Amino acid sequence: MLIRTLTLIATVALLAGCNTKSISTTAENLTGQDLFEMHCAQCHKASGAGNFLKGVPSVALTDLTEHEISEQILKGKNRMPSSPRLNYEQRMKIARYIKHELH
Numbered sequence: 001m002l003i004r005t006l007t008l009i010a011t012v013a014l015l016a017g018c019n020t021k022s023i024s025t026t027a028e029n030l031t032g033q034d035l036f037e038m039h040c041a042q043c044h045k046a047s048g049a050g051n052f053l054k055g056v057p058s059v060a061l062t063d064l065t066e067h068e069i070s071e072q073i074l075k076g077k078n079r080m081p082s083s084p085r086l087n088y089e090q091r092m093k094i095a096r097y098i099k100h101e102l103h
């Protein structure tokens, strides 16, 4: 029973691991929404509203331009981590999604 449980945990971990890898390295047809939900929503929420109690601002109402958002994704700011693995095109997709579809 213990072995079965451990095998199950290992399998889930493996699947999750593969998934993360293919997401960050191969998927070129992901939308801005997909990318936002994978990389940003854990802090900013899928709605973009952020989390006031944790000091995460809303992105839905940001005054930053698309280019500035892309730069902030690349470099991070204070407690927001940088995401250097997102390329320019992916960052701009996210930025366009934030500016045009999150309100």
Ligand code: HEC
Pocket: 036, 039, 040, 041, 042, 043, 044, 055, 056, 057, 058, 059, 061, 062, 063, 064, 069, 072, 073, 077, 078, 079, 080, 081, 083, 094, 095
């Ligand atoms: C670990 C939590 C975390 C993650 C993940 C995260 N952010 Fe942030 N974000 C923050 C925090 C905290 C700030 C406030 C930074 C500051 O100005 O001190 C912030 C600020 C921002 C702002 C500026 C909002 C404004 O108007 O001041 C934008 C835009 C933004 N994040 C977009 C993103 C995007 C896009 C992603 C995904 C690629 C992302 N963030 C991932 C925590 C996070």
